[in-house]
Amino acid sequence: MSDWPPAEAEKLILSERDSLRVLDLLDNPPEPPERLTRAAKALKRRAGPTAELQEEWVEAVRQAKVSDEFAHLDAELNEQGKS
Structure with a gap:
């Protein structure tokens, strides 16, 4: 993602249905x-103890x-670490 993080805030306008879906996904x-x-x-x-x-x-x-x-x-x- 070459445009991440965004230089400025972006505003998304969602429909009521999409807004409810986002809220539902956050709750569940x-x-x-x-x-x-x-x-x-x-x-x-692998990484936990090395810290x-x-x-x-x-x-x-x-x-x-x-x-x-x-x-x-x-x-x-090594094989377990690959899967």
Whole structure:
């Protein structure tokens, strides 16, 4: 979106029906799609604890090599993070 954020406020004129629909959606938002819920949970698992770590520690973990013994677990976690 090249025009976001807008330089100045925009005014939308809605019909009564559309206004009521917007108010109803604010009061009763729809359930998020399952894919979005899974993505939010995955992001929280991946990003949550790192907020408290020093950047050099986070980078050390990123650069760490997983031993062959645990490579299958690393691959499984990486695959879960993609879905």
